[in-house]
Amino acid sequence: MSESRILYEIRNASKNYGSVVALDGASLTVRAGEVIGLVGDNGAGKSTLVKVLSGAHQPDSGEIFLDGELRRWKSPHDALEAGIETLYQDSGLAPHLSVSSNVFLGREVMRPGILGKLGFLAQKTMDVQAHADLERVGIAVPASNRPVAQLSGGQRQAVAIGRAVAWARKVIILDEPTNHLGARQAGEVLEVIKAAKAKGLGVIFISHTLPHVLAVTDRVVVLRLGKIVRDAPTSEFTVDSLLGTITGLITSP
Amino acid sequence: MTTTTDRHPVAAPTSQANPARTLRAVFANQQVILLLVLVGMIVVFSVLNPVFFSVDVFANILLDWGPVILIAIAQTFVIVSGGIDLSVGATIALSGVVAAFAMQGAVTAKMSDTGAILIGVAVAAVTGVAVGFANAFLINTAKLVPFIATLATLGAAGGLAIVLTGGAPVGGGPASAIALSVPWLGPLSTPGIVVVVITIIAGLYLHKSRFGRYTYAIGSNPFAALAAGINVKRHLTKVYVLSGLLSGLAGMFLYIRLGSGAPTSGVGNELDAIAAVVIGGASLMGGVGRMTGTVIGALILTTVTSGLIIIGVEPNWKKVVVAILIAAAVSLQAVRKSARKA
Ligand SMILES: Nc1ncnc2c1ncn2[C@@H]1O[C@H](COP(=O)(O)OP(=O)(O)OP(=O)(O)O)[C@@H](O)[C@H]1O
Ligand SMILES: [Mg+2]
Numbered sequence: 001m002s003e004s005r006i007l008y009e010i011r012n013a014s015k016n017y018g019s020v021v022a023l024d025g026a027s028l029t030v031r032a033g034e035v036i037g038l039v040g041d042n043g044a045g046k047s048t049l050v051k052v053l054s055g056a057h058q059p060d061s062g063e064i065f066l067d068g069e070l071r072r073w074k075s076p077h078d079a080l081e082a083g084i085e086t087l088y089q090d091s092g093l094a095p096h097l098s099v100s101s102n103v104f105l106g107r108e109v110m111r112p113g114i115l116g117k118l119g120f121l122a123q124k125t126m127d128v129q130a131h132a133d134l135e136r137v138g139i140a141v142p143a144s145n146r147p148v149a150q151l152s153g154g155q156r157q158a159v160a161i162g163r164a165v166a167w168a169r170k171v172i173i174l175d176e177p178t179n180h181l182g183a184r185q186a187g188e189v190l191e192v193i194k195a196a197k198a199k200g201l202g203v204i205f206i207s208h209t210l211p212h213v214l215a216v217t218d219r220v221v222v223l224r225l226g227k228i229v230r231d232a233p234t235s236e237f238t239v240d241s242l243l244g245t246i247t248g249l250i251t252s253p
Numbered sequence: 254m255t256t257t258t259d260r261h262p263v264a265a266p267t268s269q270a271n272p273a274r275t276l277r278a279v280f281a282n283q284q285v286i287l288l289l290v291l292v293g294m295i296v297v298f299s300v301l302n303p304v305f306f307s308v309d310v311f312a313n314i315l316l317d318w319g320p321v322i323l324i325a326i327a328q329t330f331v332i333v334s335g336g337i338d339l340s341v342g343a344t345i346a347l348s349g350v351v352a353a354f355a356m357q358g359a360v361t362a363k364m365s366d367t368g369a370i371l372i373g374v375a376v377a378a379v380t381g382v383a384v385g386f387a388n389a390f391l392i393n394t395a396k397l398v399p400f401i402a403t404l405a406t407l408g409a410a411g412g413l414a415i416v417l418t419g420g421a422p423v424g425g426g427p428a429s430a431i432a433l434s435v436p437w438l439g440p441l442s443t444p445g446i447v448v449v450v451i452t453i454i455a456g457l458y459l460h461k462s463r464f465g466r467y468t469y470a471i472g473s474n475p476f477a478a479l480a481a482g483i484n485v486k487r488h489l490t491k492v493y494v495l496s497g498l499l500s501g502l503a504g505m506f507l508y509i510r511l512g513s514g515a516p517t518s519g520v521g522n523e524l525d526a527i528a529a530v531v532i533g534g535a536s537l538m539g540g541v542g543r544m545t546g547t548v549i550g551a552l553i554l555t556t557v558t559s560g561l562i563i564i565g566v567e568p569n570w571k572k573v574v575v576a577i578l579i580a581a582a583v584s585l586q587a588v589r590k591s592a593r594k595a
Contacts, residue, residue: 076480105470120457
């Protein structure tokens with residue numbers, strides 16, 4: 001992997017929530033076609049790093065580079081435009097909207113001609129396309145027109161993953177994508193990650209299920225109390241040594 | 254992907270052709286219940302006083318309905334977006350008064366009545382839009398919650414209307430304005446027809462357009478809307494400006510109805526608007542609501558008002574009846590929600 005160029009990079013990111021230090025000088029890189037595992041205890045700062053990388057939160061300090069260019073995300077809109085797609089750990093979907101409305105949220109297909117110019121939606125087209133997108137991901141596909149509020153946790157997760165996969169052009173960030181999923185469906189998510197890698201996307205995969213992390217990643221980054229304490233090729237870890245690094249029992253590589 | 258509201262996974266509503274189930278589905282539909290309530294009211298009032306069942310009375314109900322539905326449409330967008338606009342009534346007063354001054358000036362300048370009325374419409378609209386921008390500024394930039402922001406503009410707009418007029422209605426406008434309220438298309442007058450057209454367009458935009466989609470998305474989960482790349486602040490600005498615009502037009506509607514701009518007209522109407530929307534099935538938590546519900550909700554309100562007067566009940570009973578209707582509507586929502594959960 002290390003031969004390909006660095007696609008997405010964050011340097012020295014810090015973020016405080018009031019007196020809570022959520023990120024403390026964290027740096028991370030992901031290359032095209034590379035899968036990074038981001039692990040750490042509850043509250044280590046993983047989701048905070050995700051939100052900084054996706055433009056949802058602004059870091060207090062630190063720099064972001066995409067394709068070697070210094071970038072600043074004023075909002076998720078900027079990062080999405082740049083091809084960075086994110087699955088958030090929670091609250092990434094609008095529960096009252098239908099499955100397809102969520103998949104196309106912010107990127108609606110408009111009706112052709114004058115009606116589209118007036119702002120009217122091509123709902124049928126989106127329903128069909130959303131179904132195809134979710135079918136490709138292949139996890140617990142719900143009907144396009146059902147409100148997300150009526151779906152099971154796993155089906156919601158499938159919608160969120162399907163949306164991220166359908167739109168990602170450069171980087172895909174998955175914050176605990178196997179949440180709410182059964183064993184078979186979690187396995188499908190790992191396949192989705194491999195497919196994204198094969199397409200040349202940079203993937204950042206967050207999970208507490210360490211065997212999953214070791215199975216699909218090229219490199220593992222360990223966060224503890226907002227600091228990166230280890231960043232090494234996956235081949236250097238076993239489940240036990242990774243667990244030790246996460247909890248702080250193992251401090252030197 | 255959990256959501257904070259944490260809805261219950263429900264079995265998919267299957268659509269087998271089971272007549273009993275179909276019938277139950279029809280009656281579970283809030284709009285159908287509302288229509289039945291409306292028809293029931295018309296029947297009761299007509300039995301109590303047969304005078305009620307006439308074109309004249311319906312025309313009058315529709316004239317009452319005009320300003321109410323305009324601010325109820327506005328309130329529907331705002332409530333679906335997860336907010337509330339308490340300033341709609343005061344905006345009616347302010348825009349009616351400012352438009353009245355403008356039309357007075359136009360008439361003094363020997364302008365034609367039509368020209369003066371068009372100026373009145375434009376000035377009322379601009380005044381409403383200004384209040385809408387003030388609301389958006391207080392919410393987006395000053396970070397006030399919508400309840401407080403629009404309470405502030407309610408006070409400011411209402412106060413300004415009184416200060417500008419010294420409390421007295423402003424007349425001296427185009428003499429033929431009031432004649433516009435005469436119905437000529439069945440029970441509909443010209444402003445009434447305009448309101449019906451606005452209502453239909455607003456319904457299409459709420460349910461079929463990207464503007465409506467974003468409104469629901471923000472009310473449903475603001476973070477999801479932001480994370481999907483929607484400019485939430487800009488969209489909310491549009492929503493509150495739309496609310497101001499429609500309230501301004503409602504102010505002009507009342508001017509035409511009364512032939513003058515009174516600083517007291519519209520006062521308290523925000524409660525009618527909220528009532529119409531809530532009776533129509535919208536949730537004050539955002540993300541839920543339908544324009545047809547609002548339309549019928551507003552009709553129910555205005556029918557109650559006229560009906561009580563015609564059967565000779567003291568008009569202030571209206572407030573009691575409206576309060577009961579709101580409580581019943583909200584309670585119905587809660588009951589049905591917990592029934593789904595069970
Ligand atoms: N919006 C917020 N406001 C205040 N504090 C926050 C906020 N979000 C996160 N934090 C705090 O920042 C720290 C890091 O949280 P974060 O969500 O990034 O952890 P995490 O590594 O994703 O944990 P988990 O594995 O439980 O998802 C925690 O102490 C948390 O309480
Ligand atoms: Mg997290």
